[in-house]
Amino acid sequence: MSHLLIVELPGGNDTDIFAAALHAGHRFTLLTADARHYRAQAEVAPWLARAEAVIEVPGFAIGDAMASIASCKFDAIVCLQDLRIVETALIAQALGLRHLNPATASLARNKAAVRSRLADAGIAQPPYAVTTGREDLIATVDRLGLPLIVKPVDGFGSQHIFALRDAADLVLLRALAGPVAAGPGDYGLGVAAQGQLLVERLFDGTLIGCDTMSADGHHVLLGVNEKLFYPPPSFAICGGCLTTNAGQFGALESWLFAVLDAIGFDHGAAHVEVMLTADGPQLVEVNPRLVGARIPRLISAARARSAHADLIDLHLHGRLPKLTPPMHAVTRWLTAPRAGRLAAVTVQQQSDPALVEVMLLARPGDTVRPPLDNADRLGFVMTCGTDRAAIEALAERIVEATHISVVPDGIDLSGSG
CATH class of the missing domain: 3.40.50.20 (Rossmann fold)
Structure with a gap:
């Protein structure tokens, strides 16, 4: 023990x-x-x-x-x-x-520093710049040109992100440049944001999350999660399909492992987000920890073994997990249809063996809104199987059949008023 x-x-x-x-x-x-x-x-x-x-x-x-x-x-x-x-x-x-070394841990908490290190290692990076303050932000956007994405250099969880795609977005940016430049301020846990923003090229393509584990500089890709988004201006993820790595991602593995080697990633889990473009993979960011938002359950379902157990074994004994047979696992998220307070979520009972779980994260009385970022999601549906189309359709049917009741602020939900 x-x-x-x-x-x-x-x-x-x-x-x-x-x-x-x-x-x-x-x-x-x-x-x-x-x-x-x-x-x-x-x-x-x-x-x-x-x-x-x-x-x-x-x-x-x-x-x-x-x-x-x-x-x-x-x-x-x-x-x-x-x-x-x-x-x-x-x-x-x-x-x-056993753990990720402090130098790489510190580097990975600064997205701009990661880009600089990768460029020094000969891994091509998109145009980018770090900004501080309103005027610097506007000037940088004008200099780099559209399309761009703006995010805190030390951000996480797809929060506080702004996409600039066209002239209308520029008008909005100029109107809100002060609050945007101020950044998130406080991340919680008593941690203040650095106050710097990363402005970089926004690419079109397919966003994937690549979940890896490393021991003594050797890496294993567990699976690839193809992500789906709600329509703009939202940056919330509405779901995804994780496919286990059974050896079919050779070219992607080589590129991913070169990125991890370049930043000195020696031990632990990493969640690497990548945009697959017509010109090849483009790094979005490296997160130096196991993926969040209950997605480890998705990995565990697809691999038929606990991702957390593998992580614990990695830190205890330095053992890398083995690849598993091909399998898909799907998520679809539940979100509020309107702003207000959550009254109830009613999920229809399902007996399909491909259904892994339906999990609610929000509670009645919580303040909710339609999804602008990932913090607005109320819960998820998770399915798993070998037929990707079938399990995606199942998850979407369950979401569509789920009734989410939202009432205006000020309505008494206790039943006493």
Whole structure:
């Protein structure tokens, strides 16, 4: 039985890593800046009761807590949260545990720095620039020319992203340049955004998510998730189809692994987003952790084994997962038809064996709106099988048959008024 140090939770409430640890017979401790955030959630608190300990470090001032962390004798450390990946790498280095090295962890948290490193390694990059402030943003957009995408250099989760495709978008940008240039401000967990924006070429093509695991500089591609978006101006993903890697992605693997090698990615999981264009693959970004938004469940369904268990094994023993037979797994997301407060979500019962699960993430009373970014999604439908068209059709039928009731703000949902 091994003792795992788990650093924060992805999404602030995703306990799948806890479940995988306990299922494999391991013990775990949670390291967090705010234990109250987790204990206040009815679905998370019972999992904390099963932890060996919860180490709370206000402000995540790790240097002040290293002695107490080291005294717990951990066998591995796992982080699925972008905002803590650098501190986790430093803790791992201090404790002699397998993890992504601190230099690459820091590099991967700056999208512009990644582009610069790849260019130095001879991997072609699109036109891009880093901007600070309203006037710099407008001048940079004018200089680079359309189409462009604007996003925080340290962003994640497809949030705070703006696409500039035509003259109308430029008019809107000039009207909103001040707030856009200010960026997200605060990412939560007490982490402030850097305040810089990356402006880069916007490519047409097929967006894919490539999920990899690495050990001692050797890489394995687990699968490729082809993503679908809601119509512009939304940047939310409405679903995707993950296809397991059974050796059919040779050319893509070579390119992906060259990217990972160029930034010194030596250990851990990575979620690499790539736009497949008529001129070949174009990097969108490298996320130095396992994919979020419950997509590890998609990987697990398609590979018929737990992605979290593989990640734990990677950090404990340095073992890379093996490739699995060809399989598809599909998601389709549920979203609000209008802005307001969520009253109810009614899902029709299904008995199709290809249905993996229907999961609701939002609760009655939550403020909701039609999807502008991924934070607006209410839940998902997941299906799996060898016939891609059939499982996609099944997922879409379930979404279409789901009734989502939204009421205006101010309506009493308690039934007492």
